[in-house]
Amino acid sequence: xxxxxxxxxxxxxxxxxxxxxxxxxxxxxxxxxxxxxxxxxxxxxxxxxxxxxxxxxxxxxxxxxxxxxxxxxxxxxxxxxxxxxxxxxxxxxxxxxxxxxxxxxxxxxxxxxxxxxxxxxxxxxxxxxxxxxxxxxxxxxxxxxxxxxxxxxxxxxxxxxxxxxxxxxxxxxxxxxxxxxxxxxxxxxxxxxxxxxxxxxxxxxxxxxxxxxxxxxxxxxxxxxxxxxxxxxxxxxxxxxxxxxxxxxxxxxxxxxxxxxxxxxxxxx
Numbered sequence: 001x002x003x004x005x006x007x008x009x010x011x012x013x014x015x016x017x018x019x020x021x022x023x024x025x026x027x028x029x030x031x032x033x034x035x036x037x038x039x040x041x042x043x044x045x046x047x048x049x050x051x052x053x054x055x056x057x058x059x060x061x062x063x064x065x066x067x068x069x070x071x072x073x074x075x076x077x078x079x080x081x082x083x084x085x086x087x088x089x090x091x092x093x094x095x096x097x098x099x100x101x102x103x104x105x106x107x108x109x110x111x112x113x114x115x116x117x118x119x120x121x122x123x124x125x126x127x128x129x130x131x132x133x134x135x136x137x138x139x140x141x142x143x144x145x146x147x148x149x150x151x152x153x154x155x156x157x158x159x160x161x162x163x164x165x166x167x168x169x170x171x172x173x174x175x176x177x178x179x180x181x182x183x184x185x186x187x188x189x190x191x192x193x194x195x196x197x198x199x200x201x202x203x204x205x206x207x208x209x210x211x212x213x214x215x216x217x218x219x220x221x222x223x224x225x226x227x228x229x230x231x232x233x234x235x236x237x238x239x240x241x242x243x244x245x246x247x248x249x250x251x252x253x254x255x256x257x258x259x260x261x262x263x264x265x266x267x268x269x
Contacts, residue, residue: 033109039089043115043127045248046091047141052129053249060257066246067091068144070175073202073242073264074099079170083194085159085187086177089125090116093154094147096173103152104166106159113156115141120149131252160186168196175204176246176260179224180213185231192235195267201236203228204244204260225261236265 032038044053046067054061071092080101084093087105089112096103107113118125123143128136143149159174160183172195178184195201207224220227229238241263248256 034111036111037130039111039115040127040130041248041250042089042112043125043141044129044139045246046089047119047125047144048129048139048249052139053247054255055252059255060245060247063245063247063257066244066260067175068095069244070202070204070260070262071095071173073240073262074171074173074200081167081169082171082173083166083169085172085174086180087116087154088112089141090119090152090154091144092173092175093152094119094144094149096171097148097151098146100171101151104169105152105154106157106162107154108156108158110156113154116154119143120152120154123149130250160184162187162190162194166194168199169194170196170199172199172201174202176206178203178205178228179207179209182214183218184214185218188228188231191232192267195236197267197269199267200239201232201265201267202262203265204262206246206258206260208258225263228263232265235268237268239264239266 050061050064053064067088068091074096076099078099078101082096082100082103084096084103084105087093087107088109090105093103093105093116105113105116107116115125119141125141127139127141129139130136159177160181172191174187178187181187191201205224209219209224225241232238241261244260244262246258246260248258250256
């Protein structure tokens with residue numbers, strides 16, 4: 001496993017992080033997040049309409065739109081650079097492009113990054129919405145209104161081993177990422193150099209610590225929020241803490257409803 005990423009490589013409008021993938025037999029992150037089913041579920045979660053995601057009038061519709069809601073915790077003023085870690089298929093990155101001159105979205109899944117890049121370059125991405133059993137119907141993800149795709153770059157990479165060449169950012173957004181990392185402390189320790197003094201960090205986590213993603217020794221031994229405050233205290237001040245629901249549709253009759261802990265931090269001067 002490489003300790004760092006030495007350089008960026010570019011081919012046309014495609015960017016990739018060189019020497020960064022930790023793919024090997026049995027790697028949960030590599031296997032789970034490369035499936036066609038999960039790609040479709042995330043495209044629907046990020047870009048689907050309310051009716052596509054939740055066809056039931058009695059369903060928890062307040063949980064729809066999570067990738068846009070977490071972005072709303074950043075200050076309203078414009079900034080120069082934003083980093084979206086664990087960007088998945090890119091919705092938060094595109095939302096952030098409205099107020100940032102440059103947005104870099106990074107995800108470990110090559111499948112997710114390919115889909116986000118397709119949306120960036122062509123404005124849309126076709127996929128299938130699973131109904132029941134093996135029945136599905138076609139759908140098309142499109143860029144959110146007001147997005148400025150030319151401000152966005154998508155990179156495949158490892159959030160635990162980010163290159164120094166990334167530089168620093170006015171804003172860092174990391175949604176539902178921490179509890180999927182084998183060594184989350186590596187990212188937390190890196191955040192002090194990623195966020196510029198006075199900059200804003202938005203972290204979201206459902207606190208669903210699973211041994212197949214994070215070895216027990218690397219999981220918080222106290223509650224997640226107390227752990228985050230201890231880990232970030234040296235470089236960050238806590239601004240606010242929130243609970244945000246999110247919804248992932250698996251089929252028309254099966255859904256994942258989860259509540260993410262969202263915390264907003266200011267980088268100390």
